[in-house]
Amino acid sequence: MVDYRKEGLVAIFEVNNPPVNSLSKNVRQGFVDGLSKATNDPEVKAVIIIGKGRTFIAGANIKDFGKPMEELMSSSPSLIDIGNMLEESEKPIICAIHGAGLGGGLELCLFSHYRLAVKSARVGFPEVNLGILPAAAGTQRLPRLVDITVAMDIISSGRHVAAPEALKYGILDQIVEGDLLKESIKFAHSVIGKPLEPRRLRNLACKSILYCISVIHQFCLKSVRNAADLSYEAGLMMENTYFKYLITGFQSFALRYSFFAERTARKWQLPSGANAANTKPLNVQTTGIIGAGTMGTGIAVSLLRAGYPVILVEQNQEFLDKGVDMIRNILKDGVSRRLMTEDRMKQCLKALKASVDLKHLANVDLVIEAVYENISLKQEIFKKLDYICKPSALLCSNTSSIDIDMNVYGKETSAETVATIMDFGKKIGKVSILVKSCHLFVANRMHGCFQTEAKFILEEGALPDEVDRILEDFGMPMGPFKVSDLAGIDISCRIQHEVAKQHDIELTLQTRFFRGERYSSLSNRLYELGRLGRKTGKGWYRYEKPGGKNAIPDNDIKDVIRIHCKELGIEQRQISTQEILERCLYSAINEGFKIIEEGVVDKPEDIDVIWWYGFGFPRYMGGPMFYASQTGLKKVYDRVCYYHKNFPYSSHWVPSDLLRRLSTAPNPVPITQWKTVLHSKL
Numbered sequence: 117m118v119d120y121r122k123e124g125l126v127a128i129f130e131v132n133n134p135p136v137n138s139l140s141k142n143v144r145q146g147f148v149d150g151l152s153k154a155t156n157d158p159e160v161k162a163v164i165i166i167g168k169g170r171t172f173i174a175g176a177n178i179k180d181f182g183k184p185m186e187e188l189m190s191s192s193p194s195l196i197d198i199g200n201m202l203e204e205s206e207k208p209i210i211c212a213i214h215g216a217g218l219g220g221g222l223e224l225c226l227f228s229h230y231r232l233a234v235k236s237a238r239v240g241f242p243e244v245n246l247g248i249l250p251a252a253a254g255t256q257r258l259p260r261l262v263d264i265t266v267a268m269d270i271i272s273s274g275r276h277v278a279a280p281e282a283l284k285y286g287i288l289d290q291i292v293e294g295d296l297l298k299e300s301i302k303f304a305h306s307v308i309g310k311p312l313e314p315r316r317l318r319n320l321a322c323k324s325i326l327y328c329i330s331v332i333h334q335f336c337l338k339s340v341r342n343a344a345d346l347s348y349e350a351g352l353m354m355e356n357t358y359f360k361y362l363i364t365g366f367q368s369f370a371l372r373y374s375f376f377a378e379r380t381a382r383k384w385q386l387p388s389g390a391n392a393a394n395t396k397p398l399n400v401q402t403t404g405i406i407g408a409g410t411m412g413t414g415i416a417v418s419l420l421r422a423g424y425p426v427i428l429v430e431q432n433q434e435f436l437d438k439g440v441d442m443i444r445n446i447l448k449d450g451v452s453r454r455l456m457t458e459d460r461m462k463q464c465l466k467a468l469k470a471s472v473d474l475k476h477l478a479n480v481d482l483v484i485e486a487v488y489e490n491i492s493l494k495q496e497i498f499k500k501l502d503y504i505c506k507p508s509a510l511l512c513s514n515t516s517s518i519d520i521d522m523n524v525y526g527k528e529t530s531a532e533t534v535a536t537i538m539d540f541g542k543k544i545g546k547v548s549i550l551v552k553s554c555h556l557f558v559a560n561r562m563h564g565c566f567q568t569e570a571k572f573i574l575e576e577g578a579l580p581d582e583v584d585r586i587l588e589d590f591g592m593p594m595g596p597f598k599v600s601d602l603a604g605i606d607i608s609c610r611i612q613h614e615v616a617k618q619h620d621i622e623l624t625l626q627t628r629f630f631r632g633e634r635y636s637s638l639s640n641r642l643y644e645l646g647r648l649g650r651k652t653g654k655g656w657y658r659y660e661k662p663g664g665k666n667a668i669p670d671n672d673i674k675d676v677i678r679i680h681c682k683e684l685g686i687e688q689r690q691i692s693t694q695e696i697l698e699r700c701l702y703s704a705i706n707e708g709f710k711i712i713e714e715g716v717v718d719k720p721e722d723i724d725v726i727w728w729y730g731f732g733f734p735r736y737m738g739g740p741m742f743y744a745s746q747t748g749l750k751k752v753y754d755r756v757c758y759y760h761k762n763f764p765y766s767s768h769w770v771p772s773d774l775l776r777r778l779s780t781a782p783n784p785v786p787i788t789q790w791k792t793v794l795h796s797k798l
């Protein structure tokens with residue numbers, strides 16, 4: 117686990133614990149053994165710690181955090197024990213970092229005397245993403261090395277700090293060009309015999325405490341503040357107390373689930389046996405996008421930023437020019453926010469070609485259709501593309517509501533295509549989740565239940581800002597009505613009318629039922645009043661100006677709702693917070709269970725990942741399916757049955773059979789095993 121060897125005067129500890137050299141017990145023991153050898157060997161004058169494989173050390177083994185507290189705390193040697201041995205060593209200890217030095221990995225570096233890294237390396241304390249704080253002296257040592265405000269930023273953001281930035285702060289002593297080990301050996305020779313006292317961080321005073329008072333609210337910040345206020349030993353003791361408190365809490369539990377859920381979700385598999393590990397993706401080099409609206413231009417920016425050339429096609433020059441302008445503005449905004457350099461922006465714009473002729477897509481490897489939601493238009497485009505594009509081209513659709521089998525993972529989609537798209541998603545910096553084709557797919561299908569219930573709740577007596585506040589207090593970044601204003605009320609109305617047209621039905625303000633289901637025409641009322649959301653300065657809220665961002669509760673909306681309910685004879689009542697929360701969340705969760713049942717996703721984790729990235733569901737709640745598992749499936753099922761009884765004309769309240777079976781299992785079934793119940797007799 118830690119391979120020991122000597123090169124002349126230098127002992128090398130090579131951490132060898134694939135895949136990411138986490139600090140499991142035998143790695144920690146490896147350090148103790150290595151240190152004992154190096155200390156007792158008079159020939160050894162310095163020690164280098166280096167990682168084997170893809171990375172230096174990615175921190176603690178996160179799976180260990182699920183162990184009972186006593187076992188976790190008594191698992192010796194602890195990282196602090198090892199750290200103390202490293203720091204007290206009379207022979208200089210040098211960490212040579214490539215890949216990532218994170219969490220406990222960085223703490224180990226801070227106990228060492230010197231830190232070198234290759235330029236591409238990253239260091240950081242991502243513990244906050246797991247709901248804990250760096251508790252092997254990280255909060256006490258980093259503020260002794262760097263300015264306290266920098267330490268607070270790194271610890272409380274959890275971000276990965278690139279080597280050049282880390283060098284600037286003094287976290288690293290040097291960036292190494294060329295072979296990391298060879299250069300580190302040279303460096304080791306240069307420091308042999310130099311005094312180590314100034315390199316021992318525990319003895320240094322904390323750097324300035326400027327600015328920290330107003331931001332010290334959370335544990336990380338409190339702990340960093342302790343580095344300034346308390347002795348090293350007292351600060352360490354408090355750090356350990358905070359850690360014990362946090363690690364046993366719900367948020368850390370949910371965040372650790374989230375860490376593994378995201379990685380599990382990447383591992384797609386098809387019934388044929390093809391999967392992420394055994395299917396090679398094709399190499400996509402050139403791309404085309406059809407449609408220069410909000411979606412098309414947004415996708416174009418992602419592809420250009422990732423280095424792909426893009427041919428953007430629109431039906432006429434005016435729309436095309438508008439689209440190109442939009443792309444230019446988004447990129448410029450990126451430059452002004454320092455997300456990219458001016459040169460990079462110019463390269464991106466050079467890689468963009470615009471055309472009004474689909475024929476220019478003849479040679480591209482991948483085409484994404486992103487026109488508005490109209491099935492006949494989409495079908496017509498794909499018919500043409502079939503004829504124009506080369507046979508190996510991948511044809512993709514950006515539809516969110518139209519159920520056409522050719523869109524996502526459809527019946528005819530090959531494993532190689534799936535592998536290519538999943539890989540392509542990663543390359544453009546997105547998180548891809550494999551879902552089968554179904555009406556509205558996963559995100560919109562579940563979120564549709566959530567939004568629909570929110571509107572019914574308005575009809576029954578609540579106000580938009582009340583519903584939004586309750587969901588925002590729960591942790592959603594925006595309530596359903598703010599989201600609707602942002603997306604544009606016309607968009608959802610147009611989709612509803614499109615669906616109704618497909619069934620030869622005309623929706624009016626008096627429509628209360630659509631295909632046997634309860635229906636709310638409230639948004640159509642706003643649409644008719646020209647209250648389309650942020651863009652018109654009025655929607656469910658009013659805004660300071662058209663395009664404004666500040667949602668202000670609007671008394672006029674009260675009247676709109678009151679008139680609507682009076683005309684349709686809907687009675688209004690007081691609705692409790694619990695009911696609002698349950699109806700929005702449980703309706704979506706029940707649908708999530710149906711989605712798993714139908715095999716639209718492979719596992720519940722896929723749904724949770726979709727909700728974090730799609731709707732900003734708080735990761736510290738784990739995602740809707742994890743939240744349900746923690747609430748108790750019996751409770752969720754009982755409430756779904758209750759609402760089904762009360763609202764029989766909403767099919768999203770028909771209880772999922774999978775949910776029913778899981779809720780009656782003799783013992784709670786862990787979320788990772790829900791799928792097994794699908795095929796069991798429960």
Ligand SMILES: CC/C=C\C=C\CC(=O)SCCNC(=O)CCNC(=O)[C@H](O)C(C)(C)COP(=O)(O)OP(=O)(O)OC[C@H]1O[C@@H](n2cnc3c(N)ncnc32)[C@H](O)[C@@H]1OP(=O)(O)O
Pocket residue numbers: 135136138139170171174175176177178179194195216218219220221242243246250251252376379380
């Ligand atoms: C003794 C302890 C004393 C002190 C404790 C300190 C607290 C900590 O250290 S908490 C941990 C802090 N570290 C992290 O949060 C890092 C998490 N890992 C990552 O960010 C990334 O994995 C990466 C290191 C940047 C590498 O990314 P990438 O190359 O994209 O690989 P992945 O697919 O993410 O990971 C590969 C594989 O490794 C598993 N894994 C990664 N990190 C850990 C870990 N710290 N513990 C356990 N397992 C880890 C990950 O789940 C993947 O597993 P698969 O089975 O292949 O899915």
